[in-house]
Amino acid sequence: MDSDADSDGSHVSSTPPRHPLPPPQFPSRRALLATAKSRTQPKNTSTISSKFSRPMLRPKISTKKPKKSKDDTTIQTQQNLSDLPVHIHPNDTVSSEAPPSGGSCNSKFASSSKTQETQIQNPSSPPKFSDLPFQIHRSVNAVLSHDNSSGEVLPAGGLCLPKFASFLKTRKTILNFEPVEAGSIDPQLVQVNEKEAVDSGCRAKAVRKYPNLIGSNASSLSSLPVKKVKCANEGNFVRLNINGYGKKFASKFKRRNFNSSSGKKFYRRWKKKVRVEGKEGENGLCDEEGLVVEVKGRGERLGFDAELIEEAVMGVRNEASDENLLRLLKLTYGYDSFRDGQLETLKMVLSGKSTMLVLPTGAGKSLCYQLPAMVLQGVTVVISPLVSLMIDQLKQLPAAVEGGLLCSSQTPEEVSETFRLLEEGSIKVLFVSPERFLNSDFLSIFCNTQISLVVIDEAHCVSEWSHNFRPSYMRLKASLLRDKLKAQCILAMTATATTKALYHVMHALDIPSTNLIQVVKPRDNLQLSVSSSENRMKDLMTLLKSSPFSEAKSIIIYCKFQSETDFICKYLCDNNISAKSYHSGIFAKDRSRTQELFCANKIRVVVATVAFGMGLNKKDIEAVIHYSLPESLEEYVQEIGRAGRDGRISYCHLFFDDVSYFKIRSLMYSDGVDEYVVNKLLCQIFSGSTTSAGIICSLVKESACRKFDMKEEVILTILTQLELGEVQYLHLLPQTSVTCTLNFHQTSPALLAMKDAVVAAILKNSEIKDGQYIFDIPSVANSIGLQIVDLSNHLQTLKIKGEVRYELKDQAYCYVIMNTPKDICSLATWLTKWLSEVESCKVRKMDTMYDAAVFATEACDEVHGCRDHQHTPCLQRKITEYFVNGTEVEVPKRIGGSSPFLTADIKVFLQCNSYAKFTPRAIARILHGIASPAFPSAVWSRTHFWGRYMQTDFKAITEAAKAELMKLVGKDAL
Numbered sequence: 026m027d028s029d030a031d032s033d034g035s036h037v038s039s040t041p042p043r044h045p046l047p048p049p050q051f052p053s054r055r056a057l058l059a060t061a062k063s064r065t066q067p068k069n070t071s072t073i074s075s076k077f078s079r080p081m082l083r084p085k086i087s088t089k090k091p092k093k094s095k096d097d098t099t100i101q102t103q104q105n106l107s108d109l110p111v112h113i114h115p116n117d118t119v120s121s122e123a124p125p126s127g128g129s130c131n132s133k134f135a136s137s138s139k140t141q142e143t144q145i146q147n148p149s150s151p152p153k154f155s156d157l158p159f160q161i162h163r164s165v166n167a168v169l170s171h172d173n174s175s176g177e178v179l180p181a182g183g184l185c186l187p188k189f190a191s192f193l194k195t196r197k198t199i200l201n202f203e204p205v206e207a208g209s210i211d212p213q214l215v216q217v218n219e220k221e222a223v224d225s226g227c228r229a230k231a232v233r234k235y236p237n238l239i240g241s242n243a244s245s246l247s248s249l250p251v252k253k254v255k256c257a258n259e260g261n262f263v264r265l266n267i268n269g270y271g272k273k274f275a276s277k278f279k280r281r282n283f284n285s286s287s288g289k290k291f292y293r294r295w296k297k298k299v300r301v302e303g304k305e306g307e308n309g310l311c312d313e314e315g316l317v318v319e320v321k322g323r324g325e326r327l328g329f330d331a332e333l334i335e336e337a338v339m340g341v342r343n344e345a346s347d348e349n350l351l352r353l354l355k356l357t358y359g360y361d362s363f364r365d366g367q368l369e370t371l372k373m374v375l376s377g378k379s380t381m382l383v384l385p386t387g388a389g390k391s392l393c394y395q396l397p398a399m400v401l402q403g404v405t406v407v408i409s410p411l412v413s414l415m416i417d418q419l420k421q422l423p424a425a426v427e428g429g430l431l432c433s434s435q436t437p438e439e440v441s442e443t444f445r446l447l448e449e450g451s452i453k454v455l456f457v458s459p460e461r462f463l464n465s466d467f468l469s470i471f472c473n474t475q476i477s478l479v480v481i482d483e484a485h486c487v488s489e490w491s492h493n494f495r496p497s498y499m500r501l502k503a504s505l506l507r508d509k510l511k512a513q514c515i516l517a518m519t520a521t522a523t524t525k526a527l528y529h530v531m532h533a534l535d536i537p538s539t540n541l542i543q544v545v546k547p548r549d550n551l552q553l554s555v556s557s558s559e560n561r562m563k564d565l566m567t568l569l570k571s572s573p574f575s576e577a578k579s580i581i582i583y584c585k586f587q588s589e590t591d592f593i594c595k596y597l598c599d600n601n602i603s604a605k606s607y608h609s610g611i612f613a614k615d616r617s618r619t620q621e622l623f624c625a626n627k628i629r630v631v632v633a634t635v636a637f638g639m640g641l642n643k644k645d646i647e648a649v650i651h652y653s654l655p656e657s658l659e660e661y662v663q664e665i666g667r668a669g670r671d672g673r674i675s676y677c678h679l680f681f682d683d684v685s686y687f688k689i690r691s692l693m694y695s696d697g698v699d700e701y702v703v704n705k706l707l708c709q710i711f712s713g714s715t716t717s718a719g720i721i722c723s724l725v726k727e728s729a730c731r732k733f734d735m736k737e738e739v740i741l742t743i744l745t746q747l748e749l750g751e752v753q754y755l756h757l758l759p760q761t762s763v764t765c766t767l768n769f770h771q772t773s774p775a776l777l778a779m780k781d782a783v784v785a786a787i788l789k790n791s792e793i794k795d796g797q798y799i800f801d802i803p804s805v806a807n808s809i810g811l812q813i814v815d816l817s818n819h820l821q822t823l824k825i826k827g828e829v830r831y832e833l834k835d836q837a838y839c840y841v842i843m844n845t846p847k848d849i850c851s852l853a854t855w856l857t858k859w860l861s862e863v864e865s866c867k868v869r870k871m872d873t874m875y876d877a878a879v880f881a882t883e884a885c886d887e888v889h890g891c892r893d894h895q896h897t898p899c900l901q902r903k904i905t906e907y908f909v910n911g912t913e914v915e916v917p918k919r920i921g922g923s924s925p926f927l928t929a930d931i932k933v934f935l936q937c938n939s940y941a942k943f944t945p946r947a948i949a950r951i952l953h954g955i956a957s958p959a960f961p962s963a964v965w966s967r968t969h970f971w972g973r974y975m976q977t978d979f980k981a982i983t984e985a986a987k988a989e990l991m992k993l994v995g996k997d998a999l
C-alpha cells in the first residue's frame with residue numbers, strides 16, 4: 026500500500042485537520058463571537074476568544090492529482106507527492122483547497138489551476154496565497170543574496186570571519202524570500218509557484234502526503250499498546266539495550282537463513298543480547314513503578330527481514346544510488362520516500378564527506394546516521410548532550426541497528442559490558458556524552474575499534490554564538506575526533522543555528538563550506554499565532570477553551586520559570602484540565618514518569634520549562650503554547666517543532682508582554698564577568714604552577730562560585746577555553762569530589778601505613794578532627810605521583826576489605842597545568858572581552874525574538890496572509906531571514922538609559938548596604954533582579970531595589986554604579 030499512514034479517510038488535505046469533526050457549518054464570524062462569548066465568558070470577553078473561536082476546517086478536496094512540475098527540485102520527497110492516492114472523507118461536503126499551513130492560498134493561483142485545486146468556502150478560513158508579499162523559491166546550490174565577500178565584520182557578533190563569504194556562497198539549499206507587491210504576480214512565476222506551493226508552506230494542492238511524510242505502516246505505530254509487565258531490577262544498560270530483541274522479533278527469525286554465515290553471526294549476537302537482557306521475550310522499558318512502554322524497533326513492527334535488509338545494505342555498499350537507498354529505507358523503516366535533505370546527506374556521508382546538516386525539528390535527522398551506520402563497516406559514535414536524549418535515540422534505533430550507550434549513570438559493570446560488546450563488534454551505534462572525551466581512558470578504548478562515522482547531535486552547542494552553547498562541546502574539535510578517535514567522517518546535525526553559529530561549528534569540525542545541507546523554514550503544518558497579553562493566565566484559559574486549542578488532546582505549555590510551571594499546572598488541574606509540570610527541579614524519576622504518561626496520552630497538558638522537549642518524539646502533539654517569550658528564535662523554532670510531528674496541522678501560540686520580556690532579558694546578563702574578577706580567578710587557577718609541572722590542581726566549585734561571583738558554567742567555560750584555546754594552558758580532568766573524611770576500622774593507621782604507601786601519604790597530608798582523617802585528594806595523589814582515579818580505586822579497595830570507611834565532598838574542577846601564562850592581565854582582558862561578546866549575542870537573540878513578536882502584533886499589515894492573531898507567514902519570514910541572513914535588531918526603544926533617579930537610587934542602595942562589597946556588575950544585577958552566587962535572591966530580593974531597573978539598559982546601570990563606587994573609593998582615600 027502506498028498510502029500515507031494518516032490517510033484513513035478522516036482527513037484529506039495536505040495539512041489536514043486532526044479531528045473527524047462533523048461537516049462544518051462555517052458560521053459567520055459574528056455568530057462565532059457570540060457563541061464564544063456565551064460559552065466561555067459571561068462578562069468582559071477577552072479579545073483572544075474572538076480571535077481563536079474558529080471551527081476546525083473540514084475542507085473537501087478534488088480527487089485530481091497535482092501536476093508534477095518539470096523543473097522539480099532534486100529533493101525526493103516532492104517527487105513522490107503526486108504518486109499518492111486520494112482519500113475523500115464522506116463528510117467533506119465543501120469544495121475545498123487544502124488549508125495552507127502558512128495560512129495562505131493564492132487566489133490567482135487558484136484560478137489559474139482550477140483543475141487541480143479546490144477552494145475553502147469558509148469565511149474564517151486562512152487568507153489566500155496571493156496575499157503573500159513574497160514568493161517562495163527553493164533553490165539547490167543557490168547563492169545567498171547577502172554576500173559578504175570582503176569578509177568584513179559580521180552584523181551578528183562583530184567577529185571578523187574572512188572565510189565567511191565563500192561559506193555563504195556555497196550553501197546547498199536555502200529558501201529565498203523576495204518581496205512582491207500583492208496582486209502583481211508574474212504569470213510565469215505562478216507556474217513556478219505551482220510547484221513551489223507544494224514545496225513550500227503555501228500548500229495549495231490537496232492531493233499529497235503531509236509535509237511530514239510517514240510510511241504506510243505508521244498508523245500501527247501510533248496505536249502501540251502500553252502494557253504492564255513485571256519489572257525486573259535490571260541496571261541501566263540492561264534496560265536500555267532493548268532495541269527490538271523480543272518475542273515477536275524472535276519469530277521473525279524463522280524467515281532467516283541461519284545456515285548462512287551472516288545468519289549464524291546474527292543469531293549468535295541476538296542470543297547474547299537476550300542473555301544480557303535477562304528475559305527472553307520481554308521487550309519493554311520499565312520505570313520504577315512498573316509501567317512499561319513498548320520500545321520495539323520500527324523494523325520489528327514492520328516485519329523486519331534481516332536477510333533482505335542485508336541484501337539491501339550490500340546493494341548500497343556497491344552503489345549508493347537513489348534506488349538502492351530507497352530500497353534500504355523501505356525495508357528498514359517502511360517509509361516510501363526520503364524527506365528534504367535526507368538523500369543528499371546520506372550520499373555525502375556514505376562517500377566519506379564530512380557534512381553539516383540543518384533540518385527543522387522533527388524533519389528526520391536521525392535517519393541520516395542510522396542508515397549509514399548499517400552500511401559503513403565500523404562503529405558510528407553519536408555524541409548527544411543529554412542522557413535522556415541518548416536513551417530516546419537508542420530506543421528509536423531501527424531493529425536492524427544494534428546500539429549501545431555510555432553515560433555517567435551506568436555502573437562500572439554496565440560500562441564494561443558495553444565495552445565488551447563494542448569490542449566483539451556487536452554495537453553498530455554507540456551513544457556517548459561529550460563529557461566522556463575528558464577521560465583519556467575512554468579515548469583509548471577506541472584504539473582497536475574502527476570508527477567510520479562520528480555524529481554530533483545538537484551541533485550548535487559547539488558554538489558560543491548559538492543559543493545553547495555547552496563548554497563540553499568545545500572539546501569536539503576535528504583534531505580530537507580525527508586524531509584520537511580516528512574518525513573517518515563527521516556528521517554534525519542541528520535544527521537551529523544561525524549562519525554565524527554554523528560557520529563556527531563547521532570551522533571547529535573542519536567541515537568544508539560546500540558540505541552544508543540546510544532546510545531552514547519551519548515545518549508547514551505549524552499554524553503560528555501570537556498575541557500580546559496583559560493578563561496571560563486569563564488569556565491562556567480563554568485560549569484553551571477556544572477552538573482549535575480546546576480540541577487539542579496533547580499540548581505543551583512552555584514557561585520560563587519553574588515556579589510558573591507549577592502554578593499554571595495547579596491552576597489547570599483546578600479547572601479540570603489534566604496537566605503535569607516538568608522542570609529540572611523535579612526528581613528525574615517523576616519527570617520521566619510525566620513524559621511517559623504524556624506520550625501514552627494519559628495527561629493532556631505538560632506545563633514545562635525549556636527542560637522538556639529535547640529528544641521527545643511524540644508525534645501527535647497538537648499544540649504548543651508559549652506562556653513566556655522564548656529566549657531566542659532558535660528556542661522558539663525548537664519548541665514549536667515539538668508539535669505536529671505526524672504532519673497534521675498543529676497550533677502554536679505565543680503570548681508575550683513587556684514585563685516578562687524585561688524580566689527574561691535581564692537574565693541574559695547573569696553570565697557576564699568583570700575583568701578584574703577574571704584576573705583574580707586566573708591567579709587562583711595558576712597559583713599551583715610555581716611548583717613542578719604536571720601536578721594535579723583543583724578548584725572547589727561551590728566556594729569558587731561564591732568567591733568570584735560566577736556561575737559554575739562560566740568557570741567551566743573559562744577553564745575549557747584555557748585548555749582548548751590557541752595556547753593550551755591546562756589539561757582538564759574529570760570533575761570529582763576532593764575532600765575526603767576517613768575512619769580507620771580494623772588495623773591501626775600506623776600499622777597500615779607501614780604496609781601501604783597510600784595510607785602513609787594520607788596520614789602525612791591529613792588533618793585529624795574528632796578521630797577522623799580529613800585530607801585533600803589531589804594533594805595526596807600529587808605526593809605519591811598517583812592519578813586521582815587510581816587513588817579513588819585504592820580507597821575503594823581498602824573499603825571493601827573493611828579497613829576504612831570514608832566520605833567524599835566538595836565537587837571540584839580538576840586540572841593539570843601545562844603552560845603558565847606570561848601575562849595574566851592580558852589573558853584576563855581577552856577572556857572578558859570574549860565572554861561579554863557572548864553575553865551581548867544572547868541579549869540580541871532575545872531582542873530579535875521580541876521584535877518578531879512585536880512586529881506580528883503591532884506592525885504586520887495583515888495583507889500577506891496574516892490575520893487577527895494568525896501570523897504564520899510573517900513569523901516564518903522573520904525566522905528565515907534570521908537564520909539565513911543573520912538579521913538581528915537594535916536595542917528596542919523600550920529599554921531606557923541612565924537617569925538622575927538611577928544615580929540617586931544607587932547612592933541610597935550603597936548607603937543602606939555599606940557592610941557589603943559590591944562590584945558595578947553586582948549592583949546592576951541586583952537592580953535588574955538577577956541572583957548570582959554571591960548575591961542570592963533569598964537574601965537580596967528583600968531589598969527595595971531588587972529588580973527596580975529591569976527596563977533600564979544593564980550597561981547604563983553598570984556605568985552609573987561604577988561612577989558611584991569610584992566616588993566612594995575616593996572618599997575613603999581622603
Ligand SMILES: Nc1ncnc2c1ncn2[C@@H]1O[C@H](COP(=O)(O)OP(=O)(O)OP(=O)(O)O)[C@@H](O)[C@H]1O
Pocket residue numbers: 237238239240360361362363364367384385386387388389390391392520640641642670
Ligand atoms: N523519510 C521519512 N518518511 C517518513 N517519516 C520519517 C522519515 N524520516 C524520518 N521520519 C520520521 O520523522 C520523525 C522525526 O524524525 P527524527 O526524530 O529523526 O527527527 P529529528 O530531525 O531528529 O528531530 P529532533 O530535531 O527533534 O531531534 C520520526 O518519527 C521518524 O521516524
